[in-house]
Structure formats: C-alpha cells, structure tokens
Amino acid sequence: MNGSDHNQWSEDLAAYMLGALTPDEVAEFERHLEGCERCQGEVRWFEPALQSLPESVERQEPPPRLRAALLAEVRADAKAQAGRRPSLLPDWLRERFGTRGLRMATGFAVVALAVAVVAGYQIANDGSDEGGGASTLVTREHGIAVKMVRDGDGGTLHLANLHQLPPDKVLEAWVRREGTVEAVPALLVPDRKGQAETTIADMSGVDTVMVTEEPQGGSETPTGDAIVTMSVPQ
Amino acid sequence: MPLVGRKDAEAFEVLYDRHGGAAYSLAYRIVGDRAAAEEVSQEAFISVWRSGARFDAARGSVRSWLLSVVRNRAIDFLRSKAGKAPKLDFDDEAVLEQRPATERTEEEALRRETAGEVRGAIGNLPGEQAKVIELAYFGGFSHSEIAQMLQLPMGTVKGRMRLGLEKIRGELAEGLA
Numbered sequence: 040m041n042g043s044d045h046n047q048w049s050e051d052l053a054a055y056m057l058g059a060l061t062p063d064e065v066a067e068f069e070r071h072l073e074g075c076e077r078c079q080g081e082v083r084w085f086e087p088a089l090q091s092l093p094e095s096v097e098r099q100e101p102p103p104r105l106r107a108a109l110l111a112e113v114r115a116d117a118k119a120q121a122g123r124r125p126s127l128l129p130d131w132l133r134e135r136f137g138t139r140g141l142r143m144a145t146g147f148a149v150v151a152l153a154v155a156v157v158a159g160y161q162i163a164n165d166g167s168d169e170g171g172g173a174s175t176l177v178t179r180e181h182g183i184a185v186k187m188v189r190d191g192d193g194g195t196l197h198l199a200n201l202h203q204l205p206p207d208k209v210l211e212a213w214v215r216r217e218g219t220v221e222a223v224p225a226l227l228v229p230d231r232k233g234q235a236e237t238t239i240a241d242m243s244g245v246d247t248v249m250v251t252e253e254p255q256g257g258s259e260t261p262t263g264d265a266i267v268t269m270s271v272p273q
Numbered sequence: 274m275p276l277v278g279r280k281d282a283e284a285f286e287v288l289y290d291r292h293g294g295a296a297y298s299l300a301y302r303i304v305g306d307r308a309a310a311e312e313v314s315q316e317a318f319i320s321v322w323r324s325g326a327r328f329d330a331a332r333g334s335v336r337s338w339l340l341s342v343v344r345n346r347a348i349d350f351l352r353s354k355a356g357k358a359p360k361l362d363f364d365d366e367a368v369l370e371q372r373p374a375t376e377r378t379e380e381e382a383l384r385r386e387t388a389g390e391v392r393g394a395i396g397n398l399p400g401e402q403a404k405v406i407e408l409a410y411f412g413g414f415s416h417s418e419i420a421q422m423l424q425l426p427m428g429t430v431k432g433r434m435r436l437g438l439e440k441i442r443g444e445l446a447e448g449l450a
Contacts, residue, residue, distance in 0.1 A: 050428065053435035058348075059409035059416045088442035092410050093299045093340040095395055101297035105311050110286055113322050117282040 045077070052081055056089050178269060185267050189242055196248060197236045198267065201229040204252065210266070211257045212237050215247040226257050245271050285322055292336050293318075296343045303347035303411050313350050317343040348413035395437075397444065402437030405430050 048071055054060050055068045072078050176187040184199040196212055204210065210227035213220055227235040227250065239248070247270055252263040296317060301310035320342055395403045404423070408414045416434070420427040 050431045050435065053438045054409070054416045054431045056438065057406060057409040057434055058344075059414065059419070059434065061415055061417070085438050085442055087445050088438045090337050090340075091441060091445060092395065092406070093295065093344065096298050096302035096411075098294060099298040099301045099307075099310070101293055101314065102307070102311060105297065105314060106289060106293060109289060109315060109318050110282070112319060113280075113285045114282045116322070117280050120280050 045075075048075065048078055049081070052078060053085065056082065056085055176269060176271065183267055185269055187248060187269055187271070192241055192243055194239045194242045195236055196223075196227075196239060196250075197234070198227065198229075198250065199232075199234045201233040201235060203233070204229065207255050208252050209255055209257060210235060210250055211253040211261075212239070213249045213251065213261055214239060214242075214245045215249070216244040220260065222257065222259065242271070247271060280322075285318075288321070288335065288339075289318060292339050295336065296339060299340055299343050300347045303344065303413075304350055309350060309354075310347075313347045314343065317346045320346070344410070351413055395441070398437050398440055402433045402440065405433045406437045409434060 048068070051060060051064065051068050055065065060068060072082070175189070176185075178185050182200050186197040186199075188195045188197070198210070201210070210229070212223035212227060214223060215221075223237055223239055225237045227237050229235045239245070247268065249261070249265050249269070250267040251261045251265055253261075293314070297310055297314045300313040300317070301307065304310050304313060317339070321339055395406060398406070405416075405419055408419045408422075409416070414422075416427055416430045419425075420430045423430070
C-alpha cells in the first residue's frame with residue numbers, strides 16, 4: 040500500500056476513535072488496523088486526546104440517592120452470591136458452557152484443572168511465606184478460609200468457615216503435579232465448627248491444590264465444581 | 274478493580290466514590306437531563322459490577338473503561354429516545370414531526386450541542402473542529418449524519434475531526450513537557 044492509499048485510513052482514524060463510523064465502516068477499519076502498525080501507532084498516540092474528552096465536561100454532583108441505590112443493589116447481589124453454593128467457575132466460562140456441560144465433558148480432569156489454573160492465579164498474590172522450615176499459604180475464597188502449611192516434603196490443607204454438606208456429599212482434595220491430577224487419599228470432613236483438614240504426603244512438584252464437592256466415598260477424578268483453588272509457588 | 278470483578282461490594286463502593294462524579298457528569302453532558310443521567314449512570318455501574326471480571330488492565334485505566342461504558346449507555350439512551358419520541362424544544366411539535374428525518378436529527382443535534390458548556394480541551398479548538406468532535410463524541414452522530422446536518426463533504430468532517438484531535442493531543446503533550 041502506498042502513502043496515497045493509506046490517506047483514506049488516516050482520514051477514517053479520528054472518526055473511528057470518536058465512534059463516528061458506521062458498524063460496517065468500523066469492521067472494515069478494524070480489519071485494516073489489525074495489520075497496520077502505522078495506524079496502530081496513531082491510535083495509541085490519539086488515545087490520551089480521546090480520554091480527555093469525558094474529563095472536559097462541566098462537573099455535576101450526582102444525587103446521593105444514586106450512590107445509595109447502587110450500593111444497595113450490589114450488596115444484595117453480593118449477599119445472594121455468597122449464599123449460593125460456592126464455585127470458582129468464572130462467569131464467562133459458566134455462561135459459555137454451563138455447569139452441566141462442563142460436568143458432561145469427557146475430560147473431567149482437564150476441565151477441572153483449566154478452572155484451577157484460571158482461579159489459581161487470582162489468589163497467587165494472597166500467599167505468604169513465613170520462612171524457616173515450614174511455609175504457609177493463606178487465602179480466602181467465597182468465604183472459605185484456606186491455609187496450606189508445607190513442612191518438608193509434605194503439607195496440610197486446612198479449611199475453615201465451611202458450610203455443612205448434604206449427607207451424600209464429601210469434600211475431596213486434589214493436587215496437580217507435572218500436568219497430572221491426583222486425588223489426595225484422605226477425604227475432608229467438616230466438623231461442627233465448619234473446619235476440615237487433610238494431609239498431603241508429597242508436595243514435590245505440586246503447582247495447584249484444589250478442593251471439590253464429590254459424592255459420598257469420593258471420586259477418582261474431579262466431577263464437582265471447585266470450591267477452593269490454590270496456586271502453589273515452586 | 275479485580276476485587277470488583279470478584280463481587281466485593283466494598284471495592285465497588287470505592288470505585289463509585291472515585292469515579293461516580295465523573296460518570297454522572299459525562300452522562301448528564303450527553304443526555305442533558307438529571308433523571309436520565311442518573312438512570313444511565315446506574316445502568317453503567319451495574320454493568321461494570323456484573324462484567325468487572327472482564328476488565329483488562331492492559332487495555333487502559335478503570336476510569337477510562339468506566340467512562341466509555343457510560344458514554345455508550347448514554348448514546349444508546351439518546352438513540353432509543355429519539356427513535357420512540359424525539360424530544361424537541363419547540364412549541365409546535367406537530368409541525369416538526371412532519372419535517373424530514375434529517376431536519377429532526379439536526380434539531381436534536383442542536384439541543385444536545387447546547388446542553389452543556391464546552392470546556393477544557395475542546396474549548397480551545399477552532400469552532401468548526403470543536404463542533405464535529407462534540408457532535409460525534411457527545412451527540413453520538415456518525416460522520417455522514419454530521420456531514421448532512423452541517424452540509425459539508427464527509428471528507429471535510431473527517432478532516433476536521435482529525436485536526437481537532439491532533440490539536441488536543443498536541444496541547445496535552447505540551448502540558449506534559
């Protein structure tokens with residue numbers, strides 16, 4: 040493309056940034072933009088100018104009832120979410136496949152670990168290292184307090200603030216080691232205080248620890264939603 | 274922002290306290306009516322609350338993302354309102370309703386254009402450049418609609434948009450120097 044041909048795109052660029060192109064023109068421009076470094080650079084250069092536009096309007100004071108209404112709505116929403124069965128499935132994944140669809144997938148372990156990796160990064164920064172021979176990772180997810188105490192080759196996973204489970208359900212812990220999911224032999228049984236713990240004999244090579252709700256007796260591969268997922272620094 | 278994505282109501286409260294004023298001001302600037310601005314702001318914040326997990330920090334600040342949501346909601350509001358029953362600031366609405374659609378659009382544009390004072394970055398632009406940027410960004414009009422209402426060639430409208438943005442960008446760069 041020569042400079043003359045490119046003038047057409049340069050002419051459209053400001054209109055594109057101002058939202059003044061039609062949907063068809065936007066699609067056409069974006070196809071060009073994808074492969075044009077010159078236009079990409081111009082978009083980046085113009086971006087501060089565009090961002091200054093909403094900042095240039097005369098300041099108005101929003102009515103206090105707007106804040107009150109918004110906070111009431113989000114608090115009610117957050118409370119309703121907390122009351123539901125906890126799950127770490129991201130909304131977009133849930134919307135796209137649905138829980139049933141995920142459960143029916145043939146690669147249970149693969150799917151569960153995809154969830155584990157997504158959610159695990161969310162909590163990775165919550166970890167702390169106490170130093171010395173033992174190290175402790177702590178986090179809180181959906182109201183459940185999670186503590187992973189590593190000591191030597193092994194570790195203990197502590198959970199608190201657990202809801203009481205239906206009689207036909209148990210909690211089962213899983214570890215991912217070198218891409219393979221392994222069940223932790225001892226199932227987690229919450230006590231009256233909503234606390235449970237299990238021991239993981241060998242933590243070497245483990246990068247993710249996850250807990251799912253499973254049928255009585257446990258499962259060989261994760262079939263339930265992850266209620267806890269923790270990334271383990273190597 | 275990640276906390277809002279994880280449905281933390283306290284984080285949302287902080288988000289509102291930091292950006293609620295700017296969001297409401299922008300909504301008011303576009304729709305020109307306090308009740309409508311309130312409705313648009315509320316919709317925008319709830320949308321952010323529900324889709325916060327999709328926010329990508331690599332693509333810009335939370336504030337610019339939020340304000341772009343507000344702008345889109347406000348423009349949608351104007352368009353849906355104009356589609357159902359255009360609000361016109363003239364007595365003889367019946368006569369105006371008989372005008373061609375392009376003229377009605379022009380009246381609407383003038384109403385929107387005068388809804389608020391042009392300030393700051395745009396205020397320093399030559400009038401013809403400020404006008405096309407105002408109509409596009411705050412009025413939600415396409416370049417062809419603007420060309421029609423100002424009776425200008427489309428190329429001239431796009432050229433003025435570009436010159437105006439270049440000037441604003443240049444002034445911002447000078448301010449940082």
